[in-house]
Amino acid sequence: MLRSILMTTTAVSLSLIASQAMAQTAAKSGEPSIVSEIVVTATRREERVLDVPYNISAVSGQAIDQAKVQNSAELLRTVPGVSVVDRGYRNQGVSNSIQIRGLNVDSAILGDYAVSAVAPVSSYVNDTPVYANFALKDVDRVEVLRGPQGTLYGSGSLGGTIRYILRSPQLGEFGGKASATASKVDGSGGVGWAGDVTLNMPLGEKAALRLTGSVQDYPGVTDYVNVYKLDASGIPVAPSGVLSPDAVYERHKDADTVNIWYGRAALRLQPTDWLDLTLSYTQQSDEIGGRRQVTRGVDGYGRPYGKYDNGSVQLEPSSRDVALTALEATVDLGFATLTSSTSSYDHHGESVSENTGYYAQNGWLSFYYNFPRPMASAVRTYSDKAFIQELRLVSNTEGPVDYVVGAFYAKQKLGATQASYLRGFKRWWDAAYPAYASAVQSDQDFIYNRHEDFTDKALFGELTYHFTDRLQATGGVRWFDNESKSATFMDVPVYTALSAPTNARFQSSDSKALFKANVSWKFGARGLAYATVSEGYRRGGANAVPTVGRYAEDPLWQQYGPDRVVNYEAGLKGISHGITYNAALFYIDWKDIQINTVTPNWGFFVAQNGGKARSAGLEAQVDGRLAGVHYNLGYTYTDAKLTEDTYPPTGGTRPVALKGARLPGAPEHAVTFAVDHSTTLSNGVVLTGRLNGYYQSSTRNAVTTSTRINVGLPPFQIWNASATAAFDKWSATLFVKNIFNADGVTGRFTESYMGTDPAAGYYGDGAKDLITLPRTVGLTLDYAF
Numbered sequence: 001m002l003r004s005i006l007m008t009t010t011a012v013s014l015s016l017i018a019s020q021a022m023a024q025t026a027a028k029s030g031e032p033s034i035v036s037e038i039v040v041t042a043t044r045r046e047e048r049v050l051d052v053p054y055n056i057s058a059v060s061g062q063a064i065d066q067a068k069v070q071n072s073a074e075l076l077r078t079v080p081g082v083s084v085v086d087r088g089y090r091n092q093g094v095s096n097s098i099q100i101r102g103l104n105v106d107s108a109i110l111g112d113y114a115v116s117a118v119a120p121v122s123s124y125v126n127d128t129p130v131y132a133n134f135a136l137k138d139v140d141r142v143e144v145l146r147g148p149q150g151t152l153y154g155s156g157s158l159g160g161t162i163r164y165i166l167r168s169p170q171l172g173e174f175g176g177k178a179s180a181t182a183s184k185v186d187g188s189g190g191v192g193w194a195g196d197v198t199l200n201m202p203l204g205e206k207a208a209l210r211l212t213g214s215v216q217d218y219p220g221v222t223d224y225v226n227v228y229k230l231d232a233s234g235i236p237v238a239p240s241g242v243l244s245p246d247a248v249y250e251r252h253k254d255a256d257t258v259n260i261w262y263g264r265a266a267l268r269l270q271p272t273d274w275l276d277l278t279l280s281y282t283q284q285s286d287e288i289g290g291r292r293q294v295t296r297g298v299d300g301y302g303r304p305y306g307k308y309d310n311g312s313v314q315l316e317p318s319s320r321d322v323a324l325t326a327l328e329a330t331v332d333l334g335f336a337t338l339t340s341s342t343s344s345y346d347h348h349g350e351s352v353s354e355n356t357g358y359y360a361q362n363g364w365l366s367f368y369y370n371f372p373r374p375m376a377s378a379v380r381t382y383s384d385k386a387f388i389q390e391l392r393l394v395s396n397t398e399g400p401v402d403y404v405v406g407a408f409y410a411k412q413k414l415g416a417t418q419a420s421y422l423r424g425f426k427r428w429w430d431a432a433y434p435a436y437a438s439a440v441q442s443d444q445d446f447i448y449n450r451h452e453d454f455t456d457k458a459l460f461g462e463l464t465y466h467f468t469d470r471l472q473a474t475g476g477v478r479w480f481d482n483e484s485k486s487a488t489f490m491d492v493p494v495y496t497a498l499s500a501p502t503n504a505r506f507q508s509s510d511s512k513a514l515f516k517a518n519v520s521w522k523f524g525a526r527g528l529a530y531a532t533v534s535e536g537y538r539r540g541g542a543n544a545v546p547t548v549g550r551y552a553e554d555p556l557w558q559q560y561g562p563d564r565v566v567n568y569e570a571g572l573k574g575i576s577h578g579i580t581y582n583a584a585l586f587y588i589d590w591k592d593i594q595i596n597t598v599t600p601n602w603g604f605f606v607a608q609n610g611g612k613a614r615s616a617g618l619e620a621q622v623d624g625r626l627a628g629v630h631y632n633l634g635y636t637y638t639d640a641k642l643t644e645d646t647y648p649p650t651g652g653t654r655p656v657a658l659k660g661a662r663l664p665g666a667p668e669h670a671v672t673f674a675v676d677h678s679t680t681l682s683n684g685v686v687l688t689g690r691l692n693g694y695y696q697s698s699t700r701n702a703v704t705t706s707t708r709i710n711v712g713l714p715p716f717q718i719w720n721a722s723a724t725a726a727f728d729k730w731s732a733t734l735f736v737k738n739i740f741n742a743d744g745v746t747g748r749f750t751e752s753y754m755g756t757d758p759a760a761g762y763y764g765d766g767a768k769d770l771i772t773l774p775r776t777v778g779l780t781l782d783y784a785f
Contacts (some may be wrong), residue, residue, distance in 0.1 A: 040143050042163065043462075044152060044339075044404045045394050050573055053474070053520035053530040055081075055146040055584040055619055061139040061167065067690055067722060068181070068735045068780055070773070072098075072133060076162075077694040077718065079144050080634030080672050081619045085665055085746045086772050087111050088292030089258045090318045091351050094382055096123060096131045100146055100160035101586060102615040102640025102666035103565065105595050105657075107702035107709055108747030108770065112353045114382035114416040115596040116452065116486075117560070117607040118538050120158040122149070125282070125324060126166060127341035128388055129153070129410070132322045134284055135262040138198050138212040140167045146619065147567045147586060148536025150514040151460055151476035152404070158536040158565050158590070168278055169208035169268035175200050176785055183218070183778030186741055187308040188254050190219030192778075206271055212264045220256035220289055221774055225309045226299055226764050227252055228375055235424040236313075236373040242424075242431040245372040245761060255315060257289035274332040282324045286349075290316045293749075293768040300756040300763030308774070311756070311765030312354040313375055314423075320349025332396075339392045348383040348415075355420065357754030357766025361708075365760040368425055368445075368494075369432075372761050375423040383415035405461040408480075412454040416605070420446035422494065438496060445494035450605065452541065453485040462516070470523070476516035476534075483509045486542035490551055490604065500550040506542035508559045527574035536565040538594060543606040551602045556649040560607040563592040579624035588615045595646070595703075597656075610646035610656075613663060615639065621672075628679075634672040642703065657703045664703050665746070667696035667715070686726040693719040701748050708753045716744045718772060729784050737776040744772030 038049050038058040049058050057079050069075045073086045076098060085097035085108045095111040096119035103120045123131040143163040145153075153161045176199040183192045194216040201209045228236035229248040240246040266280040295311035298304050305311060326343035355376040359365050365374055392406035421443045429440045462476035485507040493499045514537055520530035540561040545553040571584030590613040599606055617638040624631060640663040645655035674692035681687065695717040702710040722735035738744070747770035754766030 038141060040141065041165070042143050042145050044392055044406075045402075050526065050528060050575065050580065053472075053518055053528065054532050054569065055571055055582065055586075057081075057144045057146075057621070059142045059144075061141055064136055064139055064142070066688070066724065066733075067692070067720070068733055068778070069136060070737070072136065073772070074720075074737070075136065075142065076144075078672055078674065078692060080621050080670065081146055081636045081638075082144060083665055083667060083670065083696060083699075085111070085770065086744065087747070087770055088256065088773070089260070089286065090256065090288045090291050090316070091320075091349070092133045092286065093131070093320050093322060093347060093349055094351075095119075096121065097665075098123070098162060099665050100144070101588060101617065102638040102663050103159035103588065103590060104663055104665050105593050105610065105613070105703050106664070107704075108665050108699075108713070109701065109709065109749050110596060111747075112351065112378070113380050113418060113605065114384075114414070115605065115607065116414070116450075116541050116543065117594045117596050120538065122153055122157040122161045124153070124161065124163045126164075126326060127328060127339075127390060128324060128326055128343040128345065130324065130345050130347070130384075130386070132284070132324065132345070132347055134164070134282065134322070135214055135216070135260060136164075137196060137214045137262055138167050138210075138264065140165045146584070147532070147569055147588075148534050148565050150534065150536045151462060151478040151516045158538055158563070166264070166266075166280075166282075167210065169210035169266050170200050171208045171268065171270060172202050172205060173200055173208070174202055177782060178785075179780055179782045181778055181780040183776050185218070185221050185776045186774040188219050188221045190254060192216075192218035192258075194218075206269065208268050210264075210266045210268070212262075214260070214262040216258060216260040216262075218258040220254035220258070220292075221308050222254070222256045222290060222292055222294060222310045223306070223308055224252040224255040224290060224312055224315060225305070226311060226313060227315060228313050228373060235427060236375055238373065238424075242428055243372070247373045247763075249313075252290075252315060255290040255310070256292050257287075259287040261285045276330040278328045280324075280326050280328075283322070285321045286319060288318045291768065292773070293770050295765050295768050297751060297755075297765065297767065299765050300758035305765070310768060313356055313762075313764035314352070314354050314377060316352050316354055318349065318351035320347070322347040335395065335397050337394045337396055339394070341388070341390045344385075344387045346383075346385050348381070350379070350381040353378040353380065354764075354766050356762050356764060357749075357756065360757035360760050360762040361753060361755060365757070365762065368422055370760050371422075371425055371428045371432075373424060374760070374762055377421045377423055379419045379421070381415070381417045384412070386410055386412040400466045402464040402466070403461065406459070408456070408458040408460065410454070410456040412456070414450075414452040414454070416450045418446065418448045419444060425494070441493050441496050441499065443494070445492060447489070447491050447493060448605070449489040450544070451487045454539070454541070455483045456539070457481045471521050472519070474516070474518040474520075476518075478514045479511070480514075480537075481509070481511040482539045483507070484539070484541040486544035488544045488546075488604065490546070490602065492551075498550075502546045502549050502551045504544045504546040506544040506558050508540060508542050510540055510562055512537065512562075524574065524576075527572070527576070529572050531570045532567070534567045534569075536567065538563050540594075541607065543604065545599055545604045545606060553599045553601050553604065554650045557599050557604070557606055557608070560594060561592055561609050563590065563594045563609065565590045579622055581622050583618070583620040585618055586616065590614060593646070595656075600648070608649050611642065611644040613640065613642045615663070615666075629675055629677045632672070632674040636670045638666050638668060638670070640666045656705060658705060661703050662700045664700045664710075667699050669695075669697040671695040684728070686724075688724040688726070690722045690724075691719070692721075693717060699746070708750055711748060711750055713745050713748060716742045718742050718744055731782045733780045733782070735778050735780070737778075738772060738774060741775040742772065743769065745769045746772070
C-alpha cells in the first residue's frame with residue numbers, strides 16, 4: 001500500500017514538475033513533441049492527436065520498431081489507462097484481455113475457451129473489426145481510443161477501441177527493410193531468434209506492391225516437471241500394471257515453445273487522382289508448446305516447485321491460423337470522400353488444457369472411482385469467420401458544417417467445441433470390473449459443441465458545427481439491428497447409462513440507437529478543452545441451453561441481453577512551451593453487465609446479465625523534451641466497482657457478486673514512464689538510448705463471491721531498456737526486457753480451484769500464476785534499403 005501511494009504521489013508530482021520546471025528548457029529547444037505530431041484517423045478523417053476532441057493516444061510504428069516491442073501486451077503497457085491480462089502466446093487469439101477504464105467483469109483466468117459475449121474493448125486491423133492479435137509487423141501506428149466509441153465503431157466498444165493501422169504500399173518508391181534478432185530469456189535453456197523482411201516495389205507509376213514476412217522461433221521458459229509418460233495410445237504408462245497406482249513421470253524443459261509465421265501482401269492501385277484502391281491479404285500461424293504459467297507450492301509428494309516449473313501432468317499445446325482479406329477503396333468526390341471497406345477473415349485454433357486439478361478440487365474424481373493416474377484432458381477448438389462491409393462519406397467542403405455518414409454490415413459465424421477425456425479410464429474399468437465392461441463406453445466424459453450466427457446492420461453519422469474557429473459541437477448517432485442464432489449439442493458419454501445426446505436452438509434480435517454529444521473549445525495557441533457524453537453498446541445473444549431432457553437447464557438461461565454504458569468525460573490537451581499535455585476525467589455508468597459463466601446444473605458455457613457497475617477516474621500524460629532528452633509520463637487512477645448485487649438469471653437469495661466489489665484486472669493506480677536520447681558522433685553514427693517503465697497497483701482475479709478464484713493479485717512494475725547504434729543503412733539494437741525480472745502476475749489459478757489432491761490419486765498440481773515474460777536480453781540487426 002505504501003509503495004502504491006509513493007508511486008502515485010511521485011507520478012502526479014513529476015507531471016506537475018515537468019509541466020512547470022521543464023517548460024522553459026523545452027521551449028528553448030524548439031523541437032515539437034513526438035506524440036503531438038502523429039496523424040490519426042480515429043474520427044474517420046485525418047487529424048493530429050491534439051486536435052481530436054476526446055482522449056486518444058497513438059504510438060507510431062517507428063516507436064514500436066525502435067523499442068523492439070515484441071507483442072501487444074508489451075505495447076499496451078506503455079499507454080496510460082490500458083491494462084492487459086498477459087497470458088503469453090498460448091491461445092493468444094481466443095480471448096481479448098484488453099481493458100480500458102476498468103470495464104471488465106470476467107475473471108483473469110478466462111482464456112482457455114472461446115466465449116459468446118463480445119469483449120468490452122473492440123479491436124480493429126485497419127477498418128476491419130477483428131480480434132486476431134497479429135504480430136506487430138510493418139505497423140504505421142496504433143491508435144487507442146478511450147471511452148465508448150459506439151457511434152463510429154459499433155458493438156463491443158464499451159471501454160474503448162484499439163486500431164492497428166498497417167503501412168500502405170508507397171507509389172514510386174523502391175525500398176525495404178530486413179532485420180534479424182537473437183534473444184535469451186531468463187530460465188530458458190535455449191536462444192530464440194526472429195527474422196523480418198519488408199519490401200516495397202513500384203509497379204509502374206500508378207501501382208505498388210508491399211510484402212512483409214516474419215518468422216519467430218523462441219524456446220520456452222516453463223518446465224513441465226511432472227508430466228505422465230504416455231504409451232502409444234496417449235494413456236499414462238502403468239509400470240506395475242493397470243490396477244496399480246504407480247506412474248512414470250517425465251520432465252519437459254522449456255515446454256512453452258513459440259513458433260509464429262506471419263505474412264502480408266498489399267497491392268495499391270491509383271489509376272486516377274480521385275481513386276485509390278488497396279487489396280491486402282494477411283495470414284498468421286502459431287504453434288505454441290505450452291503455458292507461460294508457473295506453479296507455486298508443492299506437488300502431491302510434498303516436493304516444492306521451482307521458479308519456472310508448471311505442475312501439469314500433461315503437455316498443453318495450442319495452435320491457430322488466421323487469415324484476413326481486405327479491399328479498401330477511397331474515392332475523392334470533391335465535396336466529400338467516399339470510403340468502402342470490404343473484408344473477410346477466418347480465424348480458428350485448438351488447444352489441450354489440463355483439467356485434472358479442477359476435477360480433483362470439485363470432487364469429481366470420485367465419480368470415476370478415484371482410478372489411478374488420472375489425467376483429465378480438455379481438447380478445445382474455436383472458430384470465427386466473418387464478412388464485413390462498410391461505406392463512409394466524409395465531408396471535404398469549407399464552411400461551418402462537417403459530417404461523417406455511413407452504413408455497416410457484418411455476417412459472423414462463431415464456433416466452439418470441447419471434448420473432455422479421462423485418459424485411461426476405460427482401460428482401467430475393463431480390468432477392474434470386466435463383468436461390467438459395457439457400462440463404460442470410452443474415455444470421453446464430456447462433449448460440447450456451440451455454433452452461433454450473428455448479423456449486424458447499422459447506419460451511423462456524426463455532424464459537427466463550427467460556431468467559430470475555436471468553438472465547435474458534435475452530435476452523433478448509430479442505429480443498429482442485430483440478429484443472433486445459436487445451436488448447441490452436449491453429451492456425457494462416458495457411462496452408457498448417462499449418455500443422452502442433447503440439442504438445443506434459440507434465436508434473438510435487438511435494435512436500438514446510440515447517441516453521442518461533444519463540445520470543444522480551442523484556447524491559446526495550441527490548447528483544447530472538451531466535454532463528451534457518449535453511449536456504448538455490446539450485443540446480446542442466445543445461449544441455446546436445453547430446457548427438456550436429462551441435461552435440462554432453466555429456460556431463463558436461454559439468452560442474454562445487451563449491456564450498455566453512458567460515458568461522461570471532460571478533458572484538456574495541448575502544447576505549452578514545447579510540452580504536450582493531456583488530461584481527462586471520466587465517469588461511466590454500466591448496466592445489465594454481461595458475465596461469462598457456466599450453467600449451474602451441467603456446466604454449459606453461457607453469458608448472463610448482471611446488475612450495475614460504474615467506473616470513475618483520471619487519465620493524465622505529459623510529453624516533451626529536456627536538454628535533448630525526450631520524456632513521456634502518464635498516470636491513471638481508476639475506481640471501478642459493482643454498484644449493486646449480481647444474481648443469476650434464475651434469481652434466488654444468494655448473489656454471485658456483491659455490491660462494492662472491485663472489477664477484476666483493473667488497477668486503481670497505473671504509471672507509465674519513458675525517456676530516450678540520441679546523439680550523433682563525429683563519424684555520423686547516431687547513438688540512441690531508451691528506458692521505459694510500467695507500474696500497476698494491486699488487482700483482483702475475479703469479481704464473484706467465490707474465494708476460490710476471487711483473490712488479490714500483487715502490484716508490480718516492469719522496466720525495459722535498449723540502445724541503438726545507427727550506421728547509415730545499418731543499425732544494431734541491444735535490448736533488455738523486464739530488467740528486474742518481475743513476475744508481473746495478472747491472473748491466478750488457485751490451489752483450491754485446481755490444486756493437487758493425493759487422496760484422489762492426483763499428484764500433479766494445476767494451480768498456476770500468469771506471469772509476464774521474464775528478463776530477456778536480445779540483439780537486433782536492421783538493414784534498410
